[in-house]
Amino acid sequence: MAMATIKDVAKLVGMAPSTVSRAMHDSPLISEATKKKVRAAMEELNYSPSFTAQNLANKSNNLVGVILPANQADVSDNPFFIQIIQGISEICNAHGYMLTVASGVNDQELLKNTKMLIEQGQVTCFIFAYSVANDPILNYIKSQKNLRYVVIGTPYELGENSVYFVDNDNIKAGSDATEYLFEKGYTNPTFVYSNLMEIVQNDRYLGYQRAMRVKGLEDTALKLNSTNPQKNQGLVQKFLKENPNVDAFIASDDLLALDVQRQVASEKYGILGFNNSIFAQISNPPLTSVDIFPRFLGLEAAALVINWEDKLLKLKQNSVIVPHKIIERESSQFK
The missing domain is CATH 3.40.50.2300 (Response regulator)
Incomplete structure (x- = not known):
C-alpha cells in the first residue's frame, strides 16, 4: 500500500494542503476545530510528515x-x-x-x-x-x-x-506596545533602534510615533549599535540627561532592550522589547516583550x-x- 501524503490528508478533510500544513504545525491562524479535524484525518490515514520517495519523485x-x-x-x-x-x-x-x-x-x-x-x-x-x-x-x-x-x-x-x-503588522505592534506602557502608568516612552533601513524597525517606530501623536506627545528615539554593544556604553545615560522626562523604553528587539536594561536602573524605567526570545525570559528582571511568533x-x-x-x-x-x-x-x- 502506498504511503499517505499531505494531499491525501487535504482531500479527506476537504481543505487545501497549505491549510493542512498550518494545522499540523499549530499555526495561530488556524482554528482549534480545524486542527482537531486534521489530526483525526492524519491518524485515520496513518500519515506522518517525512521525506517520502513519492514526494521527491514528483518535484x-x-x-x-x-x-x-x-x-x-x-x-x-x-x-x-x-x-x-x-x-x-x-x-x-x-x-x-x-x-x-x-x-x-x-x-x-x-x-x-x-x-x-x-x-x-x-x-x-x-x-x-x-x-x-x-x-x-x-x-x-x-x-x-x-x-x-x-x-x-x-x-x-x-x-x-x-x-x-x-x-x-509591525506598525500596529509598535503602537500597541506604546499604548500598553501608557496603560501601565508610564508617561513618556522613547524608541530604541539600530537601523531604520530595516523595514521591521522602521514600521515599529512608525507605530510608536502614531501612539505618541494620539497623546499629543513629541516622539524621541535612541540609536544603539546591535553588532557591537560595547560601543553603546554610556549612550543611554547621555540620552537620559538630554531627555530627563523619558520614563520608559520601547526597543525594536529584545537584544537592544537588554542593552538598555544593563545601563539603567531597571526598577526606575519601564523596558519593553520585541521577539519574546529566551533572553527576555531569563533576564533580571524578566523582560516584557512583544511575541511576533518567528x-x-x-x-x-x-x-x-x-x-x-x-x-x-x-x-x-x-x-x-x-x-x-x-x-x-x-x-x-x-x-
Whole structure:
C-alpha cells in the first residue's frame, strides 16, 4: 500500500494542503476545530510528515534557499533567525523539500553565495529572512527569470503585487506596545533602534510615533549599535540627561532592550522589547516583550513558496499576516 501524503490528508478533510500544513504545525491562524479535524484525518490515514520517495519523485527541484541578512553577528546572536529556520524546516520536511542557506559577512559576499546557488541550478525558490530598503540581493533575484521568492517582512516596494511576503503588522505592534506602557502608568516612552533601513524597525517606530501623536506627545528615539554593544556604553545615560522626562523604553528587539536594561536602573524605567526570545525570559528582571511568533513566520513563508511551486494549486493571496501578542513580565511594572 502506498504511503499517505499531505494531499491525501487535504482531500479527506476537504481543505487545501497549505491549510493542512498550518494545522499540523499549530499555526495561530488556524482554528482549534480545524486542527482537531486534521489530526483525526492524519491518524485515520496513518500519515506522518517525512521525506517520502513519492514526494521527491514528483518535484524537479526540491530545494528551498533561505537567505539570511548580511551580518553574521546579528544572525548568530539572535534566536529570531533560528526560530524562523525551524518553522521553514518543518513545512519543508512535511512536503519533501530540503533547505540550503545563503549567508555572508557583507552584501557582496551574500550576493556571491546566492548567485552560486542559482548558477549551479540548485535553487529556484528563495525565502528572505529579512527585509531592507534597496536590498542588492533582492534586486538581483527579481532581475532573474524563473526564480520565485518570499520575503519575511514587508517589502520596501509594497505596491508591487509580484512580491510575496509574510509579516506581522509591525506598525500596529509598535503602537500597541506604546499604548500598553501608557496603560501601565508610564508617561513618556522613547524608541530604541539600530537601523531604520530595516523595514521591521522602521514600521515599529512608525507605530510608536502614531501612539505618541494620539497623546499629543513629541516622539524621541535612541540609536544603539546591535553588532557591537560595547560601543553603546554610556549612550543611554547621555540620552537620559538630554531627555530627563523619558520614563520608559520601547526597543525594536529584545537584544537592544537588554542593552538598555544593563545601563539603567531597571526598577526606575519601564523596558519593553520585541521577539519574546529566551533572553527576555531569563533576564533580571524578566523582560516584557512583544511575541511576533518567528517560527510561524517561517512556517507561513515556506507554505507560500511550496504552494507557489505546486502546479496543482493557485495562490489566492500574496501575503500572510501573523498576529502578535504582548508578553508581560516584570520589566514593565510601573513603580
